[in-house]
Amino acid sequence: MDATIPDSHADLLDKPAFAHMACHLKDGSILCNPVWFTHRGGLLVVNSAVGRLKDRALRRNPTVTLCISDPDNPYRYLEIRGRVETITTEGAETEIDQLASHYLGVDRYPHRRQGEMRVSYRIRPERVVAFPKG
Amino acid sequence: MDATIPDSHADLLDKPAFAHMACHLKDGSILCNPVWFTHRGGLLVVNSAVGRLKDRALRRNPTVTLCISDPDNPYRYLEIRGRVETITTEGAETEIDQLASHYLGVDRYPHRRQGEMRVSYRIRPERVVAFPKG
Numbered sequence: 001m002d003a004t005i006p007d008s009h010a011d012l013l014d015k016p017a018f019a020h021m022a023c024h025l026k027d028g029s030i031l032c033n034p035v036w037f038t039h040r041g042g043l044l045v046v047n048s049a050v051g052r053l054k055d056r057a058l059r060r061n062p063t064v065t066l067c068i069s070d071p072d073n074p075y076r077y078l079e080i081r082g083r084v085e086t087i088t089t090e091g092a093e094t095e096i097d098q099l100a101s102h103y104l105g106v107d108r109y110p111h112r113r114q115g116e117m118r119v120s121y122r123i124r125p126e127r128v129v130a131f132p133k134g
Numbered sequence: 135m136d137a138t139i140p141d142s143h144a145d146l147l148d149k150p151a152f153a154h155m156a157c158h159l160k161d162g163s164i165l166c167n168p169v170w171f172t173h174r175g176g177l178l179v180v181n182s183a184v185g186r187l188k189d190r191a192l193r194r195n196p197t198v199t200l201c202i203s204d205p206d207n208p209y210r211y212l213e214i215r216g217r218v219e220t221i222t223t224e225g226a227e228t229e230i231d232q233l234a235s236h237y238l239g240v241d242r243y244p245h246r247r248q249g250e251m252r253v254s255y256r257i258r259p260e261r262v263v264a265f266p267k268g
Contacts, residue, residue: 018208020154020201022166029215029261030164030199032156034208065164067154074152074168074205081163127163 009078009130012068013039016103019066021046023057031057036099037066044080044123047096049116050089058084064123079129084121092118143212143264146202147173150237153200155180157191165191170233171200178214178257181230183250184223192218198257213263218255226252 005013022032031054038045044066048054058064062084070076096118100109139147156166165188172179178200182188192198196218204210230252234243 018203020156020166020203022154022156022164022199024164029197030156030158031213031215032154032166032199032201033213033263033265034201034203034211063163065156065166067166067168069152069154069168071208077168079165079167081165129167131167 003082003125003128005078005080005125005128006130009076012070012076012078015071017068017071019044019046019068021054022065022067023054024061024063025053025057026060035066036103037068038095038099038102040122042125043085044082044125045095046121046123047092047099048119048121049113050119055119058121059087064121066123075132077131079131080123080125081127082123082125085124086122087119088122089117089119092120095120137216137259137262139212139214139259139262140264143210146204146210146212149205151202151205153178153180153202155188156199156201157188158195158197159187159191160194169200170237171202172229172233172236174256176259177219178216178259179229180255180257181226181233182253182255183247184253189253192255193221198255200257209266211265213265214257214259215261216257216259219258220256221253222256223251223253226254229254 018034019037021035065081068078096109152168153171155169199215202212230243
């Protein structure tokens, strides 16, 4: 299985673009909504808060798919199926500020909720589909 | 569970916007990519071709989630978890032309492949999340 992001679509990792992230819920249904992401050392990185629906889902089942569509051309996308390899709160507060800088152009993430603890997921790509091909 | 599309987000059904559709693959991973859709009588309607990965996945497991993000505001979306209620080839050729008209402004779907048979999925919403709320 090909887990490499082709050069033709590598720009989608840095654009910034949103990823639609899908993961398994306890009842057999699928959670799917837009998330910020970044990448580091070949892994995709997503940030949430401890205890949220997404956090509970990913701790239960690390299988995840991210679809990154080009905001400038909805017919161009990367679909990355993979697995959450690491879940950590270490560095997750700094990371959400970096994501806010990338996506919103602000120094500090403005939507923190009282008492929430940020958490970071590192996702290993296992299967990559790039559309259109080449 | 609330399966109603709130008035605040009803425009997303007609915009046209893309849906990121997620469904279960045989190996336990999730297929997630952008699709055209329409709606009819409270059901979401998606079109594919018989025998494709998506078609095989939906025939095996009808559990599906569509996330419809506002192309004009990526922080605004509808997440619709539901179930494929009907799979039919009847009317599916006309339907893909209607979708092409809605999304591309052309009379006839231009990407038909030799020998393909179009197929229509009618999806019953079971759980709707609208963001931001009201």
